[in-house]
Amino acid sequence: MALARKGIGEILIDKKFITPEQLAQARDVQKSAPGELGRLLVDLGFATERDVVQAKAEAEGLTFIDLTKHAPESSAVNVVPEHIVKKHNALPVKKEGPKLWVAMADPRNIVAVDDIRMVSRCPQVVPLMTVPSDLEDAIARAYAGSGGTGVQAVAPSSMMGDVGKMIAEMGPGSRGGGGGDDDDDSEGSVAAEAAPIIRMANAIIVQAVGSGASDIHIEPDRRGVRVRYRIDGVLHEAMTIPKHIQAPLISRYKIMTNSMDIAERRIPQDGRIPIRHEGKDYDMRVSCLPSLYGEKIVMRILDKSSVLLGLNRLGFAPDVQMQLEELTLQPNGMMLVTGPTGSGKTTTLYSVLNKISSIEKNIITVEDPIEYQLGGITQVAVNKKAGLNFGNALRSFLRQDPDIIMVGEMRDLETAEIAIEAALTGHLVLSTLHTNDAPSATIRLADMGVEPFLISATVIGILAQRLTRKICTNCKEPYKVNAEELRRFGFVPEDPDQEVTLFRGRGCEICRNKGYKGRLGVYELLRVNEEIAELVVRRAPLADIKDAAKANGMKEMKEDGLQKVLEGITTPEEVMRVVFTAGH
Numbered sequence: 001m002a003l004a005r006k007g008i009g010e011i012l013i014d015k016k017f018i019t020p021e022q023l024a025q026a027r028d029v030q031k032s033a034p035g036e037l038g039r040l041l042v043d044l045g046f047a048t049e050r051d052v053v054q055a056k057a058e059a060e061g062l063t064f065i066d067l068t069k070h071a072p073e074s075s076a077v078n079v080v081p082e083h084i085v086k087k088h089n090a091l092p093v094k095k096e097g098p099k100l101w102v103a104m105a106d107p108r109n110i111v112a113v114d115d116i117r118m119v120s121r122c123p124q125v126v127p128l129m130t131v132p133s134d135l136e137d138a139i140a141r142a143y144a145g146s147g148g149t150g151v152q153a154v155a156p157s158s159m160m161g162d163v164g165k166m167i168a169e170m171g172p173g174s175r176g177g178g179g180g181d182d183d184d185d186s187e188g189s190v191a192a193e194a195a196p197i198i199r200m201a202n203a204i205i206v207q208a209v210g211s212g213a214s215d216i217h218i219e220p221d222r223r224g225v226r227v228r229y230r231i232d233g234v235l236h237e238a239m240t241i242p243k244h245i246q247a248p249l250i251s252r253y254k255i256m257t258n259s260m261d262i263a264e265r266r267i268p269q270d271g272r273i274p275i276r277h278e279g280k281d282y283d284m285r286v287s288c289l290p291s292l293y294g295e296k297i298v299m300r301i302l303d304k305s306s307v308l309l310g311l312n313r314l315g316f317a318p319d320v321q322m323q324l325e326e327l328t329l330q331p332n333g334m335m336l337v338t339g340p341t342g343s344g345k346t347t348t349l350y351s352v353l354n355k356i357s358s359i360e361k362n363i364i365t366v367e368d369p370i371e372y373q374l375g376g377i378t379q380v381a382v383n384k385k386a387g388l389n390f391g392n393a394l395r396s397f398l399r400q401d402p403d404i405i406m407v408g409e410m411r412d413l414e415t416a417e418i419a420i421e422a423a424l425t426g427h428l429v430l431s432t433l434h435t436n437d438a439p440s441a442t443i444r445l446a447d448m449g450v451e452p453f454l455i456s457a458t459v460i461g462i463l464a465q466r467l468t469r470k471i472c473t474n475c476k477e478p479y480k481v482n483a484e485e486l487r488r489f490g491f492v493p494e495d496p497d498q499e500v501t502l503f504r505g506r507g508c509e510i511c512r513n514k515g516y517k518g519r520l521g522v523y524e525l526l527r528v529n530e531e532i533a534e535l536v537v538r539r540a541p542l543a544d545i546k547d548a549a550k551a552n553g554m555k556e557m558k559e560d561g562l563q564k565v566l567e568g569i570t571t572p573e574e575v576m577r578v579v580f581t582a583g584h
Contacts (some may be wrong), residue, residue, distance in 0.1 A: 006058075007037075007059060008037055008038050008056055008059050009023045009026070009037060009041075011055040011058050012041070012051060012052070012055045012487075013049055013299075015051070015054075017047050017048075017051040017055070018041060018046045018047050018051075019328045020384070022044075022484070023046075024089065025044070025046075026040045026046060027243040029318065036365065038053075038055070038056055043312045043313065044318070045564075045567050045569050049131055049132075049473075050066070050131050050134075050473060052475075053129060053130065056129065057129035060107075060108075060109050060126065060129075062128070062129045063126075063128050063129070064128065064129050064130065064218075065093065065101075065128040065130050066130070066131075066134070067091075067093075067103060067130050067134040067135060067137070067138040068134055068474055068509075068510055070093065071138075072091055072093040072094070072103070072138060072142050073093065073094050075095045076093055076094050076100060076101070077092055077118040077142050077143075079100065079122065080092050080120050080163070081119060082143045084115055084116065084119055085139055085143065086143075086279065088104075088109060088111075088115060088116070089104070089105050089106075089112075089132075089135060089139075089532060090102050090103065090104040090105075090109070090112050090116060091103045091142060092116070092120070093128065095122065095266050098123050098124055099122065099126065100116070100117075100120055100122035100125050101126045102116055102125055102126065102127055102128065103130040104128065104129065104135075105129075105130065105132040105134055107127035107128065107129050108127075108397065109127075109286070113127055132328040136278065136365050136396065138543060140210060140278060164354075167361070178406075178518050197248045197249060197252050198251065198252060198255060200245070200258070201245055201249060201252040201253060203276060204216065204218075204238075205284070205299075206277060207229075207238065208238075208299075209275075209277050209278075209282060209301060210277075211231055211512075212231055212232070212517075212518075213230055213297060213301060214226075214230050214231070214233075214300065214301055214342075215229070215230040215299065215300050215301065216230075216297075216298070216299040216301070217229075217230060217235065217296070217297075217298050218249065218250065218253070218296065218297040218298075218299075219296050220246050220293040220294035220295065220296060221293055222293055223243055224240045224241060224242055224243050225240065225241040225242075225243065225246045225249065226239075226240050227239045227240070227241060231512075232343065232469045232514075232516055232517070233467055233519060233578075234469075234514075235471060235533045236512075246294055247294070250294070250297055253286060253288075253299070254269070254271070254288065254366040255284050257271025257272060257273055258271070259271040259272070259408040260286070260288060263291060265294075265295055266290055266480040267290065268287070268289050268290065269287075270286065270287055270288070271286045272284065272286060273286055273287075273299070280303065281520070282301055282302060282303055283371070283372070284299045284300065284301055284302070284371065285299065285300040285302060285371070285550070286298075287300075289531075290374065295304070295402065302372060310351060310354075310355070311324070311325070311348075311351050311352065314344070314348060314351060314562070315520030315521040315522070315523070315569075316519050316521070317523075317563065319538060320416060320523055320525050321454035323461075323525055323527060324352070324461070324463060324525060325355070327460055327527065328352050328355075328356055328358065328430070330428060331426065332423055332426045332427055332428055333423055333428060333429070333459070333460035333461075334419065334420065334423040334428075334429045334430075334431070334458045334459045334460065335429070335460060335461050335462075335463070336430075336431055336432070336433050336441050336459065336461070336463070337431075337432050337433075337462075337463045337465065338432065338433045338434065338435040338437070338438060338440070338441050338462060338463070338464045338465075339432075339434075339435075339464055339465045339466060340434065340466075341434075343394070343465055343467055344465060344467050344519075344521055345432040345465065346371055346372075346408075348375065348463065348521070349406060350371075351373055351429055351515055352430065353365070353374060353377060353404070353406060356404065357374070357376050357377060359376075361403040361404055362378075362400070362401055362402050362403050363376075363378065363402070363403065363404045363405075363406070364377070364380065364400060364402045364403075364404075364405055364406075365377060365379045365380065365405070365406040365407075365408070366380045366381075366382065366390055366397070366405075366406070366407055366408060367381060367382065367406075367408035368377065368381065368382035368390070368408050369381055369382070369408070373473035380402075389473060390407060390408070390409075390411060390412075390414075390415040391414040391415050391418055394407065394415065394418040394419060397422070398418075398425070398427075402422075402427055403427065403428065404427065404428045404430065404498075405419070405422055405427055405429050405430070405533045406429075406430040406431065407419050407429065408431070408432065409431065409433070409434075410432065410433045410448075411446075412448065413448050413449040413450065416450050417447055417450065417451075419431060420454050420455075420458050421449065424454075424457065424458055429458075433445075435464070436464075437464045437546075437556070437557065438462040438463065438464040438524050438549065438554065439462075439526060439542055439545045439546040439549055440542060441462045441464075441526075442455055442459065442462070442532075442545060443542055443545075444534045445459075446536075446539065452536050452538075452539055453581055454539050455536050456533035456534070456536040456537050457533075459528050460527070460528055461525065461526065461527050462525070462526045462528075463523060463524070463525050463526075464523065464524045464525075464526075464557060465521045465522065465524075465557075466521070466522045466578040466579055467520070467522075467578065468519060468520065468521075468522050468561065468564070468570045468574045468577075468579075469516035469517075469519050469570065470516060470517060470518040470519060470520055470569055470570055470580050471505045471516060471517070471568065471570060471571060472505040472508065472510060472511035472514070472516055472517040473517070474508050474510040474511065474517075475505050475506040475507055475508035475511065475515065476503050476505055476506075476568070477504060477505075477506050478501050478502070478503055479502060479504060480499045480500065480501055481499065481500055482497070482498075482500075482503055483496070484496060485572070486500065486565070486572065488558075488560050488580075489559065489562035489565070489572070489575065490558060491555070491562055498568070502565060502568070502571070502572070503564050503571070504571050516574070520564075520569065520570075522557050522560050522561045522564065522578065522579060523557065523560050523577065524554055524555060524556050524557045524559075524560060525554060525555075526549045526552075526554050527553070527554070529552055531551075531552070532545060532548050532552065533547050535548055557577065558579050559577045560579065561578075561579050562573075
């Protein structure tokens with residue numbers, strides 16, 4: 001009699017990737033939120049995607065390949081055209097005579113195996129299971145610079161060499177020192193249309209996208225131009241470009257926006273560049289600012305697919321996510337998301353809208369600018385030149401029979417008062433605010449001039465958030481610390497000499513020797529109850545509102561950060577960097 005094959009959960013326990021308690025908890029969550037068990041284990045932070053895929057391969061009797069450790073052989077890559085590889089998301093990794101091994105996200109895809117067998121003329125095709133994200137990276141590296149339509153990926157290792165060739169092609173004669181001389185305008189414009197500068201501008205963008213950067217900084221200096229990428233919230237220097245490349249490079253990016261004036265160098269300008277890379281659509285928000293040594297360009301890279309990740313991929317604790325979903329299903333009231341610029345507020349709001357959007361609801365947003373385009377939702381962009389601001393857009397919304405209104409940012413008293421009026425008249429209003437924590441949002445609204453009784457009558461919940469870097473799963477290692485070191489996070493050890501096992505990234509090629517890869521949120525959610533509403537009306541001190549919120553079950557961001565530290569998702573240093581401020 002054949003033995004029953006073990007499931008993913010049991011295999012993960014055998015390999016000591018998870019505990020039986022964690023498996024039981026995931027199965028409990030699965031009952032209320034049906035989904036694949038492996039995905040739930042990853043979302044809950046109990047296992048990494050690599051652990052789950054490896055266990056899935058064993059459960060299905062397949063071979064697992066780690067593409068971060070095993071690079072595909074050129075003899076295998078060369079026998080399958082790029083369009084077939086990208087069509088089926090399947091990469092040949094090894095070839096021996098008539099036998100071809102292929103890494104696949106879905107090894108059960110018979111159509112893909114048949115196609116590869118036919119084009120490669122290898123009668124034996126052996127499918128291997130691998131991590132989908134690793135597979136995408138490996139395909140980009142394997143076929144970098146192979147030609148074809150659109151912008152191709154540039155392998156990180158070849159980036160500097162390629163840029164060096166482009167710089168050499170342009171030569172010092174290409175002028176464009178980037179100062180303010182009008183005589184340089186025509187030369188910069190002509191040079192911006194030259195093939196080397198076009199390739200360089202594309203290469204800088206593609207390298208940034210491939211590195212997972214959120215921003216590109218093109219910064220003129222006295223003797224050159226520095227290019228930096230913001231990756232996981234931290235700026236990294238990518239390269240320095242000679243000064244004579246400055247004017248044509250800046251002009252090229254202006255031309256790509258189709259809206260900026262390349263002859264105007266004295267005032268700030270804004271534009272957008274839509275790009276498509278590796279089958280994904282990105283929108284680049286471009287800002288140009290005159291500086292001492294010429295114009296500085298900053299490009300914010302907006303991944304249109306990031307808002308479709310879902311709330312369960314943003315790092316919420318299960319109970320906080322459940323409370324947030326309850327609040328956003330209310331028929332009326334105001335829900336605020338707070339935090340500094342770049343803390344992920346817009347992504348959170350868009351993820352909420354994506355979840356609650358349905359054919360029965362009329363959802364309208366007013367934004368400055370529209371960062372992501374969502375289907376089934378009416379989005380309005382602020383246009384100051386035409387006289388369309390948050391205030392008069394909101395007034396018009398109230399005549400559009402809306403159910404849910406999203407205001408990109410609560411900037412002034414006029415916007416706040418109209419948003420509150422909408423919340424009072426039977427609409428759910430979502431918006432963002434710049435405050436350090438959730439309780440401070442009520443004080444901020446009062447400082448703007450909103451009457452406290454209106455705040456207490458409309459605000460139903462406030463979510464404060466920060467983004468913290470995640471430990472790289474490829475080079476993650478344990479270490480022990482004295483429990484006393486975690487006391488600042490609110491951790492109370494039973495024994496002062498108690499040791500706690502934490503994790504950190506050793507540094508590897510995958511994370512560029514930083515020890516971190518990717519980011520997730522650290523949150524605190526304040527639900528407004530009668531006690532807090534009364535404190536707001538009485539203009540009570542911030543400390544009293546915070547104490548009442550904690551008594552009502554609010555976990556502070558530092559507590560949420562501590563939980564993620566203890567679970568091995570991030571480090572104490574990261575939580576300190578993003579959560580703690582002077583005096584707190």
